[in-house]
Amino acid sequence: xxxxxxxxxxxxxxxxxxxxxxxxxxxxxxxxxxxxSCCAIEMMASGDPKYDxxxxxxxxxxxxxxxxxxxxxxxxxxxxxxxxxxxxxxxMPEPKWVIAMxxxxxxxxxxxxxxVVQGIDQFLPVDIYAAGxxxxxxxxxxxxxxxxxxxxxxxxxxxxxxxxxxxxxxxxELSLSKN
Amino acid sequence: xxxxxKDDVHxxxxxxxxxxxxxxxxxxxxxxxxxxxxxPQHPATHGVxxxxxxxxxxxxxxxxxxLGYLHRGYxxxxxxxSYLEFIPHTDRLDYISPPANNVAYALAVEKLAGITAPPRAxxxxxxxxxLARMCSHLVAIGALAMDVGALTVFLxxxxxxxxxxxxxxxxxxxxxxxxxxxxxxxxSDVTSDTMKNIISFIDQFEEKFDEMERLLNGxxxxxxxxxxxxxxxxxxxxxxxxxxxxxRASGVEFDLRRATPxxxxxxxxxxxxxxxxxxxxARYFVRADELRESAKIxxxxxxxxxxxxxxxxxxxKVLPRKTEIYTKMEELIHDFMIVNFGINPPVGEVYxxxxxxxxxxxxxxxxxxxxxxxxxKIRSPSFANIQAIPHxxxxxxxxxVVAIVGSIxxxxxxxDK
Amino acid sequence: MKExxxxxxxxxxxxxxxxxxxxxxxxxxxxxxxxxxxxCAFLKDEDGxxxxxxxDVTAIDWATRKNRFTVVYHIFSMENKFRLCLxxxxxxxxxxxxxxxxIWKAANWAEREAYDMYGIIFLNHPDLRxxxxxxxxxxxxxxxxxxxxxxxxxxxxxxx
Ligand code: SF4
Numbered sequence: 001x002x003x004x005x006x007x008x009x010x011x012x013x014x015x016x017x018x019x020x021x022x023x024x025x026x027x028x029x030x031x032x033x034x035x036x037s038c039c040a041i042e043m044m045a046s047g048d049p050k051y052d053x054x055x056x057x058x059x060x061x062x063x064x065x066x067x068x069x070x071x072x073x074x075x076x077x078x079x080x081x082x083x084x085x086x087x088x089x090x091x092m093p094e095p096k097w098v099i100a101m102x103x104x105x106x107x108x109x110x111x112x113x114x115x116v117v118q119g120i121d122q123f124l125p126v127d128i129y130a131a132g133x134x135x136x137x138x139x140x141x142x143x144x145x146x147x148x149x150x151x152x153x154x155x156x157x158x159x160x161x162x163x164x165x166x167x168x169x170x171x172x173e174l175s176l177s178k179n
Numbered sequence: 180x181x182x183x184x185k186d187d188v189h190x191x192x193x194x195x196x197x198x199x200x201x202x203x204x205x206x207x208x209x210x211x212x213x214x215x216x217x218x219p220q221h222p223a224t225h226g227v228x229x230x231x232x233x234x235x236x237x238x239x240x241x242x243x244x245x246l247g248y249l250h251r252g253y254x255x256x257x258x259x260x261s262y263l264e265f266i267p268h269t270d271r272l273d274y275i276s277p278p279a280n281n282v283a284y285a286l287a288v289e290k291l292a293g294i295t296a297p298p299r300a301x302x303x304x305x306x307x308x309x310l311a312r313m314c315s316h317l318v319a320i321g322a323l324a325m326d327v328g329a330l331t332v333f334l335x336x337x338x339x340x341x342x343x344x345x346x347x348x349x350x351x352x353x354x355x356x357x358x359x360x361x362x363x364x365x366x367s368d369v370t371s372d373t374m375k376n377i378i379s380f381i382d383q384f385e386e387k388f389d390e391m392e393r394l395l396n397g398x399x400x401x402x403x404x405x406x407x408x409x410x411x412x413x414x415x416x417x418x419x420x421x422x423x424x425x426x427r428a429s430g431v432e433f434d435l436r437r438a439t440p441x442x443x444x445x446x447x448x449x450x451x452x453x454x455x456x457x458x459x460x461a462r463y464f465v466r467a468d469e470l471r472e473s474a475k476i477x478x479x480x481x482x483x484x485x486x487x488x489x490x491x492x493x494x495x496k497v498l499p500r501k502t503e504i505y506t507k508m509e510e511l512i513h514d515f516m517i518v519n520f521g522i523n524p525p526v527g528e529v530y531x532x533x534x535x536x537x538x539x540x541x542x543x544x545x546x547x548x549x550x551x552x553x554x555x556k557i558r559s560p561s562f563a564n565i566q567a568i569p570h571x572x573x574x575x576x577x578x579x580v581v582a583i584v585g586s587i588x589x590x591x592x593x594x595d596k
Numbered sequence: 597m598k599e600x601x602x603x604x605x606x607x608x609x610x611x612x613x614x615x616x617x618x619x620x621x622x623x624x625x626x627x628x629x630x631x632x633x634x635x636c637a638f639l640k641d642e643d644g645x646x647x648x649x650x651x652d653v654t655a656i657d658w659a660t661r662k663n664r665f666t667v668v669y670h671i672f673s674m675e676n677k678f679r680l681c682l683x684x685x686x687x688x689x690x691x692x693x694x695x696x697x698x699i700w701k702a703a704n705w706a707e708r709e710a711y712d713m714y715g716i717i718f719l720n721h722p723d724l725r726x727x728x729x730x731x732x733x734x735x736x737x738x739x740x741x742x743x744x745x746x747x748x749x750x751x752x753x754x755x756x
Contacts, residue, residue: 035226037226037274038270038274040226045337048341078247078248080250081248084220110257113256113744114737114742115249117753218750246727247726252737254713255737255742386614417674417701541670543668554657562709563702566704
């Protein structure tokens with residue numbers, strides 16, 4: 001691994017705190033399994049002993065949005081459900097990412113009908129679209145690895161809503177200024 | 180349960196609860212009932228079922244399920260596509276056991292078109308349907324165990340399910356959404372090697388399932404959380420439209436594989452497990468026994484399967500083989516006509532129901548002689564099963580609600596359609 | 597079974613016109629909608645018939661016909677292992693039919709679904725709400741005039 005080979009020479013290496021934090025964030029993505037229909041079963045399968053999502057540090061599926069930083073939207077989103085998905089997404093703390101798993105969430109898929117949202121990007125910022133109906137678990141793992149890459153490259157200044165500004169400023173405590 | 184009143188609580192606690200806000204006037208803060216919302220995003224509601232519960236303390240007084248969070252408009256879509264195009268959609272009805280839905284749909288359309296698939300195709304359908312039943316019950320038992328707090332069985336169940344999905348992968352080309360049947364047969368043949376592998380899977384499965392059962396049947400927590408919970412008697416079960424393992428747990432011996440035999444089920448030797456208690460534990464036992472029976476049927480099917488074609492030779496109704504389309508003019512024309520204009524069954528109406536893992540799945544098709552149905556209605560088992568939840572949870576503790584929902588095993592894909 | 601059914605029904609209901617249709621091994625019974633509750637209660641309780649299991653209630657929209665809708669009931673007798681289909685016509689101008697949910701509880705939700713999808717009112721139904729669509733929704737999606745892709749803006753989406 002990279003780390004040991006660097007340490008073996010002098011016993012230290014240089015980096016920035018930002019990069020270190022990104023590395024830590026990247027390797028323990030906690031997903032919020034927004035399992036709605038068939039794709040949810042494949043998402044479940046990616047956690048089973050055969051595919052084992054814990055190899056990528058993401059087996060901690062939390063059903064409460066407050067503890068997650070990645071939302072996997074797995075399944076057909078109907079208009080009625082869209083409000084629920086949005087509400088849950090809004091409750092997740094920044095920074096957060098979204099995987100649109102499957103054809104349905106990406107484009108409406110095979111459901112060109114009156115009650116299915118034709119692509120969740122109409123109301124959510126999607127980072128990765130996983131293709132397939134359903135995507136095989138390998139494909140979901142691939143999407144996860146890509147999102148890890150993306151997270152690893154993200155620096156604090158890239159956050160749309162930097163975490164320190166979301167601390168309640170009215171109370172006046174802990175109001176770190178951005179500069 | 181004894182109700183908690185104001186007198187049981189120290190006045191200081193009540194004081195702290197009410198605070199200094201004098202605008203609130205509550206006769207008794209602890210005497211009032213509460214409305215609790217459960218779902219549609221909840222780990223124990225198996226998808227997007229939403230339950231609104233009215234609680235008195237811990238006891239459920241009333242419950243109203245709300246559906247429609249996964250209403251995808253199947254029936255409208257079916258009116259706008261040909262009979263063949265709808266097959267992939269049937270996969271996503273009960274998405275734990277796609278091949279069983281494929282079979283149900285193909286049988287309904289074949290009844291309407293007046294054709295019968297060749298015997299080998301029917302045996303293959305039976306094989307796939309039973310494997311799907313095993314998949315479904317493995318997930319159902321695992322999820323029930325997980326709902327009441329035992330995770331191991333779930334992971335072991337998924338491990339066995341993966342092995343079945345591998346067979347689907349080999350047979351159908353897709354591990355999950357199989358779309359395997361065609362009108363008049365099945366898409367491709369099953370090789371004898373695959374059948375041998377399935378037999379060896381069944382051999383080891385029975386041992387593995389014994390292991391799983393030992394984990395549950397000797398587990399006091401599991402038994403005590405399910406025994407006597409969510410009881411429904413025979414009359415109510417029939418009246419509320421319960422089907423599948425749920426009704427058989429209430430002492431009704433009702434299984435369409437025996438009542439109105441289809442495919443070759445009347446030549447198979449299997450039992451219908453029936454329990455009379457009608458509680459969550461009985462529903463679990465029925466599923467466990469059915470798993471064994473399904474394994475038995477799979478053995479017999481592979482034992483008895485005849486040789487021959489897997490697609491009917493009927494040019495106006497059934498898709499010709501690909502090799503012939505590429506070499507013969509007539510087949511090419513038939514293929515073109517069927518794909519573009521559909522199979523045009525006669526004018527009429529047909530209802531065909533089969534015994535799916537969750538219960539009775541029926542397709543009601545109205546044809547006006549065109550390439551697409553005039554109307555299609557899907558009678559889904561989970562829809563009727565969910566209807567009984569208010570009846571079952573009434574008077575139970577709130578923590579039993581998850582056990583009851585888990586033991587009913589609803590799938591929202593088919594309940595919402 | 598079919599003969600017995602015909603005899604019993606015509607014996608019991610002398611004023612109701614029954615039309616028996618046989619197709620694909622299935623028996624369909626067609627009659628006027630005013631008799632639906634009485635006929636259903638009779639079919640459920642009569643010895644020898646005992647249609648105790650209501651599988652499904654749905655409707656068909658014929659779009660251009662005079663009696664625009666047909667309400668269809670599929671009932672099953674567990675004792676005789678026999679399935680029967682009942683049909684009553686409903687016109688658009690008087691778009692209602694008596695509910696059978698007092699006879700079979702299973703019909704409750706099925707009727708709600710038919711109401712949601714076709715707008716047929718089931719009289720004396722204990723709880724006639726929409727089944728799938730939001731309560732504010734103004735249309736009935738399975739009617740033939742409703743477009744497959746829906747009417748844009750009929751159901752709102754959350755803001756981005
Ligand atoms: S993409 Fe396919 S498998 Fe996934 S939810 Fe949609 S229909 Fe189901």
